[in-house]
Amino acid sequence: MDLPLLNRELSWLEFNRRVLAQAGDASLPLLERVKFLAIAASNLDEFLAVRVGGLHQLIASSIRERSPDGRTPRQQLKEVRQQIRQLLTDLDAVFAKLQPELRKSGIRIDSAASLTQKQRAALAEEFAAQVAPVLTPLAVDPGHPFPFLASGALNVAVLLEGGNDLHTAFLKVPRVQPRFVAVPGTTRRYLPVEELIRLQASYFFPGLPVKAVVPFRVVRNLDISLREDDIEDLLKSVETELRLRERKEVVWLEIGHPRSDLVLPMLQQELGVAREDVHHTSSLIKLGDLMDLYGLGTPQLRDEPFHPRIPPQLSTRADIFSSIRAGDILLHRPYDSYAAVVELIQTAAEDPDVIAIKQTLYRTEPGSLVVDALAHAAGRGKQVTAIVEVQARFDEERNIAWARRLEEAGVQVVYGLVGIKTHCKMCLVIRREGTALRRYLHLSTGNYNARTSLLYTDLDLLTADEAFGHDATQLMNVLTGYSIGTAQELFDSTTPEWTWQRFIVAPMDYHAWALRMIERERQNALAGKPSGITAKLNALVEPRIIAALYRAAAAGVKIDLIVRGICCLVPRENIRVISIIDRFLEHTRILLFRNAGNPEIFLTSGDWMPRNFFRRIEVTWPITSPQLRDRLEHQILGITLADDTQSWKLRPDGKYERRKPRAQSHRAQQRFIEIARAESVPRKR
Numbered sequence: 162m163d164l165p166l167l168n169r170e171l172s173w174l175e176f177n178r179r180v181l182a183q184a185g186d187a188s189l190p191l192l193e194r195v196k197f198l199a200i201a202a203s204n205l206d207e208f209l210a211v212r213v214g215g216l217h218q219l220i221a222s223s224i225r226e227r228s229p230d231g232r233t234p235r236q237q238l239k240e241v242r243q244q245i246r247q248l249l250t251d252l253d254a255v256f257a258k259l260q261p262e263l264r265k266s267g268i269r270i271d272s273a274a275s276l277t278q279k280q281r282a283a284l285a286e287e288f289a290a291q292v293a294p295v296l297t298p299l300a301v302d303p304g305h306p307f308p309f310l311a312s313g314a315l316n317v318a319v320l321l322e323g324g325n326d327l328h329t330a331f332l333k334v335p336r337v338q339p340r341f342v343a344v345p346g347t348t349r350r351y352l353p354v355e356e357l358i359r360l361q362a363s364y365f366f367p368g369l370p371v372k373a374v375v376p377f378r379v380v381r382n383l384d385i386s387l388r389e390d391d392i393e394d395l396l397k398s399v400e401t402e403l404r405l406r407e408r409k410e411v412v413w414l415e416i417g418h419p420r421s422d423l424v425l426p427m428l429q430q431e432l433g434v435a436r437e438d439v440h441h442t443s444s445l446i447k448l449g450d451l452m453d454l455y456g457l458g459t460p461q462l463r464d465e466p467f468h469p470r471i472p473p474q475l476s477t478r479a480d481i482f483s484s485i486r487a488g489d490i491l492l493h494r495p496y497d498s499y500a501a502v503v504e505l506i507q508t509a510a511e512d513p514d515v516i517a518i519k520q521t522l523y524r525t526e527p528g529s530l531v532v533d534a535l536a537h538a539a540g541r542g543k544q545v546t547a548i549v550e551v552q553a554r555f556d557e558e559r560n561i562a563w564a565r566r567l568e569e570a571g572v573q574v575v576y577g578l579v580g581i582k583t584h585c586k587m588c589l590v591i592r593r594e595g596t597a598l599r600r601y602l603h604l605s606t607g608n609y610n611a612r613t614s615l616l617y618t619d620l621d622l623l624t625a626d627e628a629f630g631h632d633a634t635q636l637m638n639v640l641t642g643y644s645i646g647t648a649q650e651l652f653d654s655t656t657p658e659w660t661w662q663r664f665i666v667a668p669m670d671y672h673a674w675a676l677r678m679i680e681r682e683r684q685n686a687l688a689g690k691p692s693g694i695t696a697k698l699n700a701l702v703e704p705r706i707i708a709a710l711y712r713a714a715a716a717g718v719k720i721d722l723i724v725r726g727i728c729c730l731v732p733r734e735n736i737r738v739i740s741i742i743d744r745f746l747e748h749t750r751i752l753l754f755r756n757a758g759n760p761e762i763f764l765t766s767g768d769w770m771p772r773n774f775f776r777r778i779e780v781t782w783p784i785t786s787p788q789l790r791d792r793l794e795h796q797i798l799g800i801t802l803a804d805d806t807q808s809w810k811l812r813p814d815g816k817y818e819r820r821k822p823r824a825q826s827h828r829a830q831q832r833f834i835e836i837a838r839a840e841s842v843p844r845k846r
Contacts, residue, residue, distance in 0.1 A: 164708055165731045166230040167815045170212055170237055174244045175817055176726045177204050179742045179809055181248070182819075184255045191259075191266055192462040193744070196455050198255055203449035205248060206313055206380060209413045213241060214382030217412050229704045230729065242437050253444035256451075268458055269350045270445070273360050276344065276352070281360060283345035284352065288361045292354070295338055298365040299331045307431045308333070310411075312381035315340070315447055317358050318424045320373040321366055327423060330366065332358060340450040349457060353445060355417065375424045376417035376446045379432060382409040414439045417446035464744055467834050469498035469615070470841035481508050482592065485601055485623045489786045492621035493797060494607065495745060496837040499614035502588075502621060503530050505603055509590040510538035516598075517544040517591040519637045521583055525563070526612040532563050536570035546573045548640045550583045575641045577778075581668065583640060584773070585766045585780040589633045600630030604782055606750045606764055617748040618830075620764050620797075622782065628662035629782070636666060640778065667767055667779035672703070674781070675769065678754050679709040685757045686717040693755035695798055697723040699748060701730055702770040710736065723747075723801055724811075727770075731813050738811035739820065741804055743830045752781070753794060762790050796836070804829035 183189065183197035219226075219234040227233055232240070260270065276284070298319075299308045308331055310316055315334040320327055334354060341351035355376040362371045411432040416425060420441050429439065445451075455463070474490050475481065481504055484490065492501055507530065509515045518538055525532060539545040549564040568574045577583040586605040591598055607619030665674045685692040694713065701707065701722065707730045714720055714735035722730070722738045725747040732738045741747050752763040767779030784790050806828040809817040 164229070164704055164711075166704060166707065167729045167731060168228060168230045168232060168237065168240070169702055169727055169729055170216075170241050171244060171815060172727045172729060173208060173212065174241070174248060175815060176740070177201050177208070177248065178251075179740060179817060180204060181251060181255060183742055184259070190461070190463050191262055192455050192458045193464055195259060195263070195451050198252065198259065199449050199452040199455070201248075202252055202447075202451070205245070205252075206449060209245070209380045210312060210383040213238070213245075214409070214412050216241065217382060217410065246440065249440050249442070252448055253442055256444050256448060266458065266462055267349050268454065268462075269347075270341070270454075271344055271350055271352050271356070273352070273356045276360075280344055280346065284342070284357060285361060287342070287345070288357055288364065292338065292342075292357065293361070293364055295335055296332050296358075296365070299333070301329045301331065301427075310379050310432070312379060312383060313447075315355065315376060315378055317355055317362075318373075318375045318377060318421070318428075319362050319366070319371060320375070320421065320423060322370040322372050327372065328369070329424070329427065332362075332365070334358075340447075340453050351454070351457075355446070373419060373421050373424070375419065375421045377424070377428065378415050378447055379411045379434075380413035380415075382412050412438060415446055416441050418443050467495075467837075469495050469500075470837045472497050472501060473840065475501050475504075481505055482512075482601060482625075485625050486599075489626065489784075489789060490623040491784070491786075491789045491792065492623070493749075493833070494617070494619045494621065495615050496833045497621075499611055501623070502603060502605070502609070502614075503534070503611070505590070505601070505623065506531050506534045506588060509592075509601075510534040510541065510543070512592065514594065515543060515590055515592045517546075518588065519546045519548075519591075519633075520588040520609075521548045521550070521585055521640070522609055523550045523582075523584055523586065524608040524610055524613075526610050529563070529609070530611065531609045532567065535572055536567055539567075539571035544573075545571070546575065546637070546641060548575045548577060548583050548637070550577050573641075577640070580776065582772075582777045584777040585636075587633060587636070587780060589630070589637060599625060600627070600634065601625050602629050602633050604629075604633075604764070604766075604780065606766055607748055617746045620749045620751070620793075622764065622784070626663070626785070629664075632661050632664040635661070636664065636778075636780070663782055663785075665763070665765075665781040667773060667777055667781075668775045671765075671767060671779055671781055672706075672774035675706055675752075675774075676709050678752075679706070679713050681756070682718045682754055683709075683713040683716045685755070686713070690757040691755050692718045692757070693720070693753075694718060695721045695723075695751070695753040695802070696769070697747075697749055697751040697798065697801065698768045699725050699750065700727040700768040700770050702727055702768075703774055704729075706769050721802060723798075728811060731815075732811050733813070739802070739804075740809045740811065740817060741801065741807050741829060742809070743807040743828070745830055749797075751793060751798060753798060760790065760794060762793050797833075800827070800832050801829045803827045 180197055181201040184194045216234050216238045225233055228237060301307055314336065317332040319330045319332065321330060338354055340354055342354055342357050344350040344352055359374040362374050411434050414428060414432065414434045472490060472492060475484050509518050518535065520535065535545050535547055547567055551561055564574050586608060588603040590601040592601060602624050603621060605619060605621040607617055665671050682692045682694055701724050710720055710730060714733060718735060720736045724738055725740055728738055730738065750765045750768065752765060754761050762784045763781050765779065765781035767773035767777060773779050784793060804827055805820045805822045806826050808820045810820050811817055
């Protein structure tokens with residue numbers, strides 16, 4: 162079947178263009194625009210390291226299999242390179258436009274040429290005291306091999322004149338070194354550290370004239386590939402692969418000003434970088450570091466502060482367990498406070514009637530209160546189990562570190578299954594109440610991470626429903642009790658010995674279930690019954706799901722898709738695709754099916770991508786409370802779909818255009834903030 166699809170990689174680059182567009186939006190506070198510029202630059206770094214790195218691997222392995230949209234790896238890499246080059250040019254242009262506005266607001270990024278002699282002298286002293294001790298000059302000559310360069314790190318090449326020859330040395334700037342150094346005697350004036358090194362390069366090479374100082378950095382292929390047929394210890398395998406990853410091939414080289422025709426050939430030769438993978442910038446190198454400036458300006462240059470509310474159901478009772486028993490609780494973060502989730506786990510750790518806590522952990526922050534609570538619970542003699550996903554990309558080392566800490570505290574740590582990431586977010590608390598055991602469950606579309614809880618939109622369900630508790634117990638047993646071999650047999654089985662009462666679980670049945678639900682709406686439309694699908698996702702990629710949506714739309718099903726990032730579906734009659742980019746990163750996943758006039762709503766941890774359907778443990782669950790279903794359909798989805806200020810509409814050619822505001826414009830995230838403030842009530846104790 163000739164299925165119309167947009168390319169996955171090009172769709173992601175379009176998403177990052179929407180992020181960058183926020184940096185050019187004059188209606189936003191200045192430092193918020195700087196933040197979006199930094200995010201777009203950092204996003205692109207990750208794309209280069211993972212997606213472009215993956216294309217390089219495919220080509221090196223002589224794999225010619227076409228992508229679902231019909232492109233070979235070489236064709237994709239060629240088009241991706243062109244788009245990346247244009248995106249980098251746009252990043253530089255946006256930064257150039259922001260600099261005069263920053264200066265007007267009292268924030269200035271200086272160059273060495275703009276400094277007075279007095280400032281240079283003061284900076285020389287600071288350099289000698291604070292910067293030089295952490296830098297090490299590395300010569301490159303027959304006696305000194307070309308040094309290893311870490312992915313993403315800032316480096317400086319120094320060209321030196323020695324007799325009739327030119328010599329090259331490198332200075333690797335460690336990540337602990339602040340990127341921007343305050344100019345002495347000024348307020349909010351900063352010098353990029355590479356400019357300070359340019360001023361003081363002779364410090365390391367007395368007697369040798371410095372001809373040029375050129376900042377640069379490399380991006381390496383950082384994708385992890387585990388051999389699933391030869392792994393006995395997942396933890397050790399991930400640690401080994403992390404060490405190998407740091408030395409993988411370079412897929413991108415970025416060189417700053419001034420351009421040097423002497424440095425580039427050596428870097429290309431030593432690093433094996435093709436000319437097509439080199440970018441020269443006359444702007445600031447490594448624009449992602451602009452995030453460091455975000456907290457340096459006045460509050461007027463940032464968004465108005467917002468403090469999440471305590472949900473009404475949790476503000477009237479001192480006991481969180483009695484609150485949950487009174488009825489299911491839905492949290493809409495960051496408008497509702499993540500503190501409710503932390504309170505559940507902390508209370509469970511202290512409560513003498515709680516006998517066990519079982520939790521999945523995918524990404525969490527340093528100093529996590531959740532991790533502390535689990536360790537404390539184990540210290541109090543409770544049975545605590547943590548399923549830790551050590552394959553969470555770029556968080557592998559951190560996850561390994563705190564997983565070992567949990568083990569030392571007495572927590573039973575399980576490291577998941579090889580090749581199948583545990584991506585669902587779930588905490589099960591077993592509590593003795595009288596002569597019976599009651600199960601309390603937390604499910605979420607987002608991670609147990611206090612930092613991202615303030616930056617991402619997510620949905621959480623707190624429930625004591627016994628059917629939910631049954632399914633959670635069953636899934637935990639699968640995660641802790643099956644090896645990769647037996648688990649795969651279980652996932653492949655069409656006649657499992659047990660059934661879920663509430664859950665839809667990937668990779669067992671999420672994909673087949675989604676196809677059935679879409680087909681049911683198609684049949685309803687053909688029968689003249691009410692039909693419709695609204696799906697809010699982070700990504701839509703899987704071809705069979707897209708084909709099913711096309712068939713449903715052709716039968717008359719109205720389909721609204723709210724897809725933040727990658728969308729490979731081509732919009733057509735009866736299918737509308739929008740994307741919202743705003744203050745908070747849209748991370749909620751909601752699925753609504755009209756079901757012949759009896760709407761059903763589900764929340765899920767998994768997007769509609771092949772990896773979520775077939776290579777991850779994901780949980781999709783229904784919202785059974787009529788009140789919560791009404792809130793999701795008419796408030797959360799309704800307000801989101803009405804956004805005409807921060808939303809974009811996907812065109813059939815794969816490009817996006819801003820939706821035009823009506824006479825009375827609607828901005829969904831701002832409306833949710835207003836609702837939270839209006840409904841916020843003081844907590845009673």
